[in-house]
Structures are given as structure tokens and as C-alpha cells.
Amino acid sequence: xxxxxxxxxxxxxxxxxxxxxxxxxxxxxxxxxxxxxxxxxxxxxxxxxxxxxxxxxxxxxxxxxxxxxxxxxxxxxxxxxxxxxxxxxxxxxxxxxxxxxxxxxxxxxxxxxxxxxxxxxxxxxxxxxxxxxxxxxxxxxxxxxxxxxxxxxxxxxxxxxxxxxxxxxxxxxxxxxxxxxxxxxxxxxxxxxxxxxxxxxxxxxxxxxxxxxxxxxxxxxxxxxxxxxxxxxxxxxxxx
Ligand code: SAH
Numbered sequence: 001x002x003x004x005x006x007x008x009x010x011x012x013x014x015x016x017x018x019x020x021x022x023x024x025x026x027x028x029x030x031x032x033x034x035x036x037x038x039x040x041x042x043x044x045x046x047x048x049x050x051x052x053x054x055x056x057x058x059x060x061x062x063x064x065x066x067x068x069x070x071x072x073x074x075x076x077x078x079x080x081x082x083x084x085x086x087x088x089x090x091x092x093x094x095x096x097x098x099x100x101x102x103x104x105x106x107x108x109x110x111x112x113x114x115x116x117x118x119x120x121x122x123x124x125x126x127x128x129x130x131x132x133x134x135x136x137x138x139x140x141x142x143x144x145x146x147x148x149x150x151x152x153x154x155x156x157x158x159x160x161x162x163x164x165x166x167x168x169x170x171x172x173x174x175x176x177x178x179x180x181x182x183x184x185x186x187x188x189x190x191x192x193x194x195x196x197x198x199x200x201x202x203x204x205x206x207x208x209x210x211x212x213x214x215x216x217x218x219x220x221x222x223x224x225x226x227x228x229x230x231x232x233x234x235x236x237x238x239x240x
Contacts (some may be wrong), residue, residue, distance in 0.1 A: 001103075001108065004032065006033070006157060007034070007074075007109070007112070008026055008112055008149075008154070009111050009112065010039070011038065011109060011115055011121065012118055014041055015016070016042060016043055017046065017145045018048055019039070019041070019058070019118060020047035020050025023047070023050075023054045023118075024053075025150050026054070026150065027057050029155055029158040030161075033116065034057050035061070035070040037159065038065060039063065067113065071126055071128065075178050076110045078113065079121055079125070079133070080113065080121075080132070081115065082135070082142040082144065089131070090131045092134075093133065094153055095156060098157050099160065100218050102160055106222075109178075113125065114146050114150060127209060127216070128179060174224075176222070181225050184223075185232075186208070186215065188229055
């Protein structure tokens with residue numbers, strides 16, 4: 001895994017100082033790709049002042065309307081959160097996160113996703129992630145400033161890269177599916193289940209979220225997505 005394949009995604013950030021401080025933290029740790037999703041503040045003097053010279057990170061930032069667009073080419077998406085959720089999620093500490101990232105080969109694109117200052121990540125955003133990383137903190141006061149959280153996560157990545165061992169991932173023609181491919185499949189599944197009357201029209205999301213967890217737990221490959229979509233297409237034909 002190369003540092004340039006790792007991007008930091010900040011969703012709905014409302015304070016420009018946090019974007020600047022995040023840029024500084026990233027640059028200190030050799031991570032250069034910053035994606036802003038639906039930023040709620042202008043990136044101007046305040047952000048640049050807090051970046052303290054890490055201007056290149058801000059100059060080269062990307063901006064996207066939603067998380068899907070920011071991670072479309074990524075095949076490992078890691079959410080960061082201080083909160084534990086009711087649905088079971090594979091949860092890593094920062095050290096384990098760095099280890100799992102560096103076990104991937106350098107054809108992979110990895111996104112580390114950070115939430116809004118006041119409300120963190122929405123459940124829909126979390127649903128798009130494979131893993132969750134939680135920085136251990138005082139249980140009575142667990143939420144870090146978003147730029148501080150980015151600092152800790154980037155530090156663990158930087159530190160791990162100096163370590164000797166790397167597990168090469170077997171890579172054949174069967175590459176891991178990208179987020180856009182998985183989302184395409186899940187949409188196809190939703191349409192099919194809707195078409196055959198399986199989904200409760202009042203609460204389609206309940207079952208869709210559970211199904212989604214099965215797929216996100218397994219890191220599907222492209223050919224598996226191909227098979228799964230083939231099944232749905234056959235069902236679709238039968239249904240007319
Ligand atoms: N009240 C919000 C706090 C958001 S803090 C909530 O409960 O979700 C802003 C962002 O910083 C979070 O979305 C997360 O990306 C990151 N963050 C804060 N504390 C963290 C922690 N202990 N571990 C991992 N990420 C954390």
C-alpha cells in the first residue's frame with residue numbers, strides 16, 4: 001500500500017479551521033489526498049492560516065456533492081467514529097486499522113471517512129463503509145475534534161509504514177469491487193426485491209440495511225458482483 005492511495009474524506013465540515021488543521025496533520029504524516037464532501041464553509045484565509053504552510057493539501061483538495069462520488073474508485077472504505085452503533089460493525093482500533101490498510105496491495109484505493117463536527121456520520125454514510133475505526137478515549141468524553149482524530153489516524157498510518165512486514169494480497173483477474181460497483185449491485189437488489197414484493201413498502205430500509213451488512217462484511221470481488229447481478233437479471237426476466 002502506498003500513502004498516495006490513501007485519501008482522507010471529510011464530510012460536511014462546518015469550520016474552515018478544522019479543514020486547515022486537517023491539512024496540516026495530513027501533510028505532517030505524508031498523506032496528501034483530501035476530499036471534502038458537501039463542505040459547509042468556505043475554504044479561504046482561515047483554513048490556510050490553520051494549515052500553517054500545508055497549502056499544497058488545500059490547493060489540491062477535491063470537492064464532491066456526496067460520499068458516493070468521493071469514494072467511487074475505492075475498494076476499502078473505513079469510517080471513523082466515537083460512537084458505537086446498534087448494528088454490529090467490524091470495529092478496529094487505529095493500530096489494527098493501519099495494519100489492515102497495509103495488508104492491501106498498492107492497486108487498491110483506500111478512503112478514511114470523517115464525519116461532521118456536531119453529528120458525525122449518518123447511518124447511510126456508515127452503511128457504505130467496510131470497517132469502522134474508533135480511537136480509544138475517556139468513555140465519559142469520547143469525541144475528539146475532527147482534525148485531532150485525523151491527526152491520530154494519519155500518525156498510525158505513517159508509523160506503520162516504517163515497519164517491515166507487508167502481507168501481499170493475492171491479486172488475479174478477480175479484483176475487489178469498487179464502491180460504485182457494490183452500490184450498483186445493492187440498487188439492483190433493492191429493485192428486484194421490490195419487484196417481487198419482498199420488501200415492506202412501509203419500511204424497505206430495515207431489511208436493505210441488514211442485507212447490505214452481509215455484502216459489506218465480505219469485500220466482494222468484481223466477478224462475484226457479476227454473478228450476483230446475473231442472478232438478479234434472471235429473476236427480473238421471470239418477473240417480466
Ligand atoms: N457528536 C458527534 C461527534 C463528531 S466528532 C458524534 O457523536 O458522532 C467529528 C468526527 O471526528 C467524527 O465523525 C469522527 O470522524 C471523528 N472522531 C471524533 N472522535 C473520534 C474517536 N474517538 N474515534 C474515531 N473518530 C473520531
